[in-house]
Amino acid sequence: xxxxxxxxxxxxxxxxxxxxxxxxxxxxxxxxxxxxxxxxxxxxxxxxxxxxxxxxxxxxxxxxxxxxxxxxxxxxxxxxxxxxxxxxxxxxxxxxxxxxxxxxxxxxxxxxxxxxxxxxxxxxxxxxxxxxxxxxxxxxxxxxxxxxxxxxx
Amino acid sequence: xxxxxxxxxxxxxxxxxxxxxxxxxxxxxxxxxxxxxxxxxxxxxxxxxxxxxxxxxxxxxxxxxxxxxxxxxxxxxxxxxxxxxxxxxxxxxxxxxxxxxxxxxxxxxxxxxxxxxxxxxxxxxxxxxxxxxxxxxxxxxxxxxxxxxxxxxxxxxxxxxxxxxxxxxxxxxxxxxxxxxxxxxxxxxxxxxxxxxxxxxxxxxxxxxxxxxxxxxxxxxxxxxxxxxxxxxxxxxxxxxxxxxxxxxxxxxxxxxxxxxxxxxxxxxxxxxxxxxxxxxxxxxxxxxxxxxxxxxxxxxxxxxxxxxxxxxxxxxxxxxxxxxxxxxxxxxxxxxxxxxxxxxxxxxxxxxxxxxxxxxxxxxxxxxxxxxxxxxxxxxxxxxxxxxxxxxxxxxxxxxxxxxxxxxxxxxxxxxxxxxxxxxxxxxxxxxxxxxxxxxxxxxxxxxxxxxxxxxxxxxxxxxxxxxxxxxxxxxxxxxxxxxxxxxxxxxxxxxxxxxxxxxxxxxxxxxxxxxxxxxxxxxxxxxxxxxxxxxxxxxxxxxxxxxxxxxxxxxxxxxxxxxxxxxxxxxxxxxxxxxxxxxxxxxxxxxxxxxxxxxxxxxxxxxxxxxxxxxxxxxxxxxxxxxxxxxxxxxxxxxxxxxxxxxxxxxxxxxxxxxxxxxxxxxxxxxxxxxxxxxxxxxxxxxxxxxxxxxxxxxxxxxxxxxxxxxxxxxxxxxxxxxxxxxxxxxxxxxx
Ligand code: FES
Ligand code: FES
Numbered sequence: 001x002x003x004x005x006x007x008x009x010x011x012x013x014x015x016x017x018x019x020x021x022x023x024x025x026x027x028x029x030x031x032x033x034x035x036x037x038x039x040x041x042x043x044x045x046x047x048x049x050x051x052x053x054x055x056x057x058x059x060x061x062x063x064x065x066x067x068x069x070x071x072x073x074x075x076x077x078x079x080x081x082x083x084x085x086x087x088x089x090x091x092x093x094x095x096x097x098x099x100x101x102x103x104x105x106x107x108x109x110x111x112x113x114x115x116x117x118x119x120x121x122x123x124x125x126x127x128x129x130x131x132x133x134x135x136x137x138x139x140x141x142x143x144x145x146x147x148x149x150x151x152x153x
Numbered sequence: 154x155x156x157x158x159x160x161x162x163x164x165x166x167x168x169x170x171x172x173x174x175x176x177x178x179x180x181x182x183x184x185x186x187x188x189x190x191x192x193x194x195x196x197x198x199x200x201x202x203x204x205x206x207x208x209x210x211x212x213x214x215x216x217x218x219x220x221x222x223x224x225x226x227x228x229x230x231x232x233x234x235x236x237x238x239x240x241x242x243x244x245x246x247x248x249x250x251x252x253x254x255x256x257x258x259x260x261x262x263x264x265x266x267x268x269x270x271x272x273x274x275x276x277x278x279x280x281x282x283x284x285x286x287x288x289x290x291x292x293x294x295x296x297x298x299x300x301x302x303x304x305x306x307x308x309x310x311x312x313x314x315x316x317x318x319x320x321x322x323x324x325x326x327x328x329x330x331x332x333x334x335x336x337x338x339x340x341x342x343x344x345x346x347x348x349x350x351x352x353x354x355x356x357x358x359x360x361x362x363x364x365x366x367x368x369x370x371x372x373x374x375x376x377x378x379x380x381x382x383x384x385x386x387x388x389x390x391x392x393x394x395x396x397x398x399x400x401x402x403x404x405x406x407x408x409x410x411x412x413x414x415x416x417x418x419x420x421x422x423x424x425x426x427x428x429x430x431x432x433x434x435x436x437x438x439x440x441x442x443x444x445x446x447x448x449x450x451x452x453x454x455x456x457x458x459x460x461x462x463x464x465x466x467x468x469x470x471x472x473x474x475x476x477x478x479x480x481x482x483x484x485x486x487x488x489x490x491x492x493x494x495x496x497x498x499x500x501x502x503x504x505x506x507x508x509x510x511x512x513x514x515x516x517x518x519x520x521x522x523x524x525x526x527x528x529x530x531x532x533x534x535x536x537x538x539x540x541x542x543x544x545x546x547x548x549x550x551x552x553x554x555x556x557x558x559x560x561x562x563x564x565x566x567x568x569x570x571x572x573x574x575x576x577x578x579x580x581x582x583x584x585x586x587x588x589x590x591x592x593x594x595x596x597x598x599x600x601x602x603x604x605x606x607x608x609x610x611x612x613x614x615x616x617x618x619x620x621x622x623x624x625x626x627x628x629x630x631x632x633x634x635x636x637x638x639x640x641x642x643x644x645x646x647x648x649x650x651x652x653x654x655x656x657x658x659x660x661x662x663x664x665x666x667x668x669x670x671x672x673x674x675x676x677x678x679x680x681x682x683x684x685x686x687x688x689x690x691x692x693x694x695x696x697x698x699x700x701x702x703x704x705x706x707x708x709x710x711x712x713x714x715x716x717x718x719x720x721x722x723x724x725x726x727x728x729x730x731x732x733x734x735x736x737x738x739x740x741x742x743x744x745x746x747x748x749x750x751x752x753x754x755x756x757x758x759x760x761x762x763x764x765x766x767x768x769x770x771x772x773x774x775x776x777x778x779x780x781x782x783x784x785x786x787x788x789x790x791x792x793x794x795x796x797x798x799x800x801x802x803x804x805x806x807x808x809x810x811x812x813x814x815x816x817x818x819x820x821x822x823x824x825x826x827x828x829x830x831x832x833x834x835x836x837x838x839x840x841x842x843x844x845x846x847x848x849x850x851x852x853x854x855x856x857x858x859x860x861x862x863x864x865x866x867x868x869x870x871x872x873x874x875x876x877x878x879x880x881x882x883x884x885x886x887x888x889x890x891x
Contacts, residue, residue, distance in 0.1 A: 008198050023511035024828050025172070025173075026175075026628075029175060031166070031169075031170075031172070031173035032165065032167065033166070033168015034170070034331070034332070034381070035171075035172060036331040036332065036333070036381075036415065036812075037415045037680070037811055037812050038414060038415065039415075039811055039812070039813060041811070041812040041813055042331060042812055043796070044331055049310070051448050073165065074165070074166050076165070077165050082161070082164065082165070086165065088161040088166040089160075089170060090157070090161070090164055093157070093778040093779060093781075093782050095160050095164060096382075096629070096672065096782060096786065097330070097331070097332070097379075097380060097381050097382040097383075097490050098159070098162075098164070098168055098379065099330075099331040099332045099381030099382060100164030100331055101163050101164055101172065102164075102166045105164065123820075124820045124823070125820075125821055127820040128819045128820050128821040130820070131331060131812065131817060131819065132330055132820075133328075133329050133330060133382050133384070133786075133790070133817060134283075134382055134782075134786050135782055135785060135787065136782075136785030136786040136787070136788060136790075136823060137780055137785075137820045137823045138785045138787035138823065138826050139778075139781070139785065140820070
C-alpha cells in the first residue's frame with residue numbers, strides 16, 4: 001500500500017496485519033521511531049497520524065488510509081534546521097540516553113498544537129504515555145515550557 | 154552552556170542503536186528459554202523446528218567452540234544451559250533464520266524433554282544444611298560472604314541503655330532501560346569477529362566473546378552503539394548475547410542480528426539483589442551509638458555475576474555515615490533458582506541505605522530523640538575512623554554540610570512540625586516529610602584494579618581525536634570528557650572528535666560502573682593532554698608566543714613531531730583484610746542527602762509525592778545541568794524502588810515481563826524536584842570532581858519510608874511500600890483503636 005510519511009510517498013509491500021512500527025523500521029528504515037515494549041505502553045514508538053498521537057506498535061497497516069498523513073521524528077527537522085521543540089530539548093538538557101526522545105518530541109508537538117500555553121500539570125498529563133527511565137522527566141517539562149514561551153512570543 | 158555532543162543525533166532520530174543496524178544478507182536469532190527453573194534436560198528435539206522455512210540453524214551448548222561457562226568474577230554462567238537449567242531465564246538454544254518470524258515459529262517447534270529438580274526460591278531455604286546444591290561443584294549455596302570485625306560489640310551493648318533489633322527487606326528490581334538488549338555480529342574474512350551492540354562495558358563483551366568462541370582477544374572487536382539506557386544492567390547479559398551472536402556468525406558466515414523483545418529482556422537479564430537485613434544496635438540515653446550488629450543476606454539467583462561486589466559495598470557502608478565504635482557485620486549472597494542478580498545503579502546501596510536510614514529514625518524514636526539531632530550527634534567527622542578502620546582525613550567529610558544544606562532549602566523544621574504523625578486531617582489524609590543521607594565509596598575500591606586509559610591524536614588540520622576507555626552510559630560522559638580535553642588543551646570543544654570505544658584500539662579500562670566514569674576518564678584525559686602539551690611546548694617557543702593552536706600543530710607536523718599520546722590513570726592504593734574486614738576500602742568518598750514530602754490518602758493508601766530534593770557533594774560539577782539531570786533521574790528511580798517497582802517471581806518464573814505489569818514512574822506521578830550541588834573539590838579527581846551517577850539513586854527508599862512514618866505513624870520495613878500495604882496497615886490500626 002501507499003503511505004504518506006513526512007510529506008513523502010512511500011510504497012510498502014508488507015501484509016495488512018503488519019504493524020506500522022515494523023514497516024517504518026524494518027522496511028522503510030525510518031529507525032528514529034523506537035521499539036521499547038511492543039504493547040503500546042512505553043511511547044518510544046510514538047508517531048503522529050493526522051496530527052494525533054499514535055503508538056506505531058499498535059497500529060496495523062489495515063487500519064490506515066493512503067491519505068493519512070504520518071509524521072515521524074525524521075520529519076521534524078525541516079531543511080536541515082531543527083524544529084524549535086528539538087532545540088528546546090537540547091537546551092534544557094532533556095536528553096540522556098535518547099531512546100524516549102523521538103516519542104517525547106512528537107507528543108510535545110501534539111500538546112502544543114492543541115494547547116500553546118500548557119500548565120505544568122497539563123504537560124505531565126500529556127506526556128504520561130511516554131516513559132523515560134533516565135531523566136526523571138523534570139528537564140523534559142522544562143523543555144516543553146521553554147519552547148511554549150518561545151513560540152508564544 | 155555546555156551541550157551534549159550527542160544531542161542532535163538523538164533529537165532527530167539519527168542516532169544508531171543496535172536495532173537500527175541493517176546489513177545485507179543478515180539473519181535473525183531468537184532465544185529459547187528453559188522450560189522450568191530447575192530441571193534436568195533429557196533431550197532437545199529440533200527435527201520439527203529445522204524444517205520450518207527460512208531456518209538457518211539451531212544452536213545449543215554443543216555448538217560452543219570455546220568455554221561453555223563464563224562470568225566476570227566466577228565462571229559459573231552457562232552461555233547455553235547444558236544438562237541442567239538453573240533459572241527460568243536460562244537459554245537452552247538460539248534459533249537463527251532468514252526472518253524474525255521464521256525464527257520465532259521454529260522456536261515454538263523445538264521439543265525439550267526435561268525432568269524437574271527440587272528448586273530453591275528463597276535464600277533461607279538455600280542456606281539450610283542439606284539443601285540441594287545449585288552448583289554441584291561448590292560446597293554449598295553460599296556464593297560469597299564478607300565479614301567485618303571492629304571492636305567488641307558485646308562490650309558496646311553493655312554500655313548501652315537500650316538495645317534495639319529490627320529487620321528490613323527489599324525486592325527484585327528491574328533496570329527497565331527503555332532499549333532492550335541487542336547486537337549485530339559479523340564474521341570477518343580473516344577469522345575474526347566484530348560485534349556492534351548496546352553494552353555498558355565493551356571490554357566485558359570482548360572477554361566473554363573471546364572465551365566462548367575460543368578466539369584470541371585481539372580477534373574480537375566490540376564496537377558500542379548508542380546505548381538506550383543501562384543503569385548497571387547492560388553488562389553480563391548483553392555480553393553473553395554478544396558471545397552467542399559471535400558463535401552463530403562464525404558458524405553460518407552471515408551477519409547475525411539479535412534483538413530482544415521486552416519480555417525476553419526481562420526474563421533473562423539480571424535484577425537488583427533483594428536484601429534481607431537484620432540490625433541490632435545499642436545506644437545510650439543521651440543518644441550515642443555504641444554497637445552495631447548487621448546481618449545481610451542477598452538473593453544471588455542462579456549465577457554469581459557481580460554478587461561479591463554488590464554485597465561487599467554495603468558491608469563497607471553498613472553503618473551509614475555514623476560512628477559506631479563496635480561493629481560486627483556478616484554479608485552473604487546466596488544461590489537460588491530465581492533470576493540471577495547483579496549490578497544495578499547503587500550496587501547494593503539502595504537496599505542497605507533503606508535499612509540504615511529507616512533504622513536510624515527508629516532508634517531516635519526509641520529514645521525519644523529528634524531524628525536529625527540524633528544523626529548529628531553520631532555523624533562522621535573530619536579525621537574520624539570508620540568501622541573498617543579507615544581514617545577519613547584525605548577528603549572533606551561533608552555529611553553534616555550536605556544535610557544542613559538540604560534541610561535548610563527544604564524548610565525542614567517548619568514542615569516537620571506539620572507532619573500528621575498518625576492523626577489524619579478532616580478528609581482522612583496524612584502529611585509527612587522524611588529524609589535520608591549517606592556516604593559512599595567512589596569508584597571500584599578494593600573490588601578491582603582501578604585503571605583508565607585515554608588516547609589523544611591531533612590531526613594535521615588541528616582536529617583533536619579523543620578516545621577514552623570508559624564508555625558512554627547515557628550519562629553524558631562523552632560531553633564531559635570532550636570538555637575536559639578542550640579546556641586543558643585550550644581549544645574550543647568543537648575541535649574535539651570523540652571516538653566511540655573500540656576494544657581493539659584503546660586499552661581495557663575496567664567497567665564504567667561505580668560512578669567512576671568522570672573521575673577515572675577525566676584523569677586519563679588530563680594525563681594525555683599533559684603529554685601533548687609537552688610535545689608542543691618547544692615548538693611553540695620556536696615559532697613565537699602569539700602563534701595559534703593551528704600554527705603550532707602544523708609546525709609540529711612539518712617537523713615530524715607526532716601529536717599522539719596515551720594517557721593513563723591508576724587509582725590510589727586501597728587495602729582490605731578479608732577475614733576481619735578492615736582496611737582502606739575506597740580512596741575517597743562522596744556524601745548526599747535527599748528529602749521528600751508526601752501525602753497519603755487514608756482510604757486508598759495511595760501516596761502522592763509532592764516534592765523531592767537532593768543535595769550531593771560531587772567534588773565539582775563539570776557540567777551542572779547534566780549533574781542536575783542525574784539527580785532528578787536518580788531520585789525518580791529511587792521513588793519507584795520505594796513505592797511501586799517489584800519483579801514478581803512465582804515458583805521462579807517472572808510474572809511481570811512488560812510495562813503493563815511492571816510499572817515504572819510516569820510523568821504524571823513525578824513531583825516538583827530540586828537539586829543542590831555541593832562542591833568540595835577532591836584532590837583525587839579531575840578538577841576536583843568525584844562521582845554522582847549512583848549516590849543519587851540510593852536514598853529515596855529510606856526517605857520515603859521515614860516520611861510515611863511521620864505521616865501515618867506506621868513503620869514500613871519492606872520495599873516497595875505499595876498502596877495496598879499502607880491501606881491494610883491503616884485499616885488494621887483503625888480496627889484496633891475502634
Ligand atoms: S513500542 Fe510502542 S508503545 Fe512501546
Ligand atoms: S532519556 Fe533515556 S529513556 Fe528518556
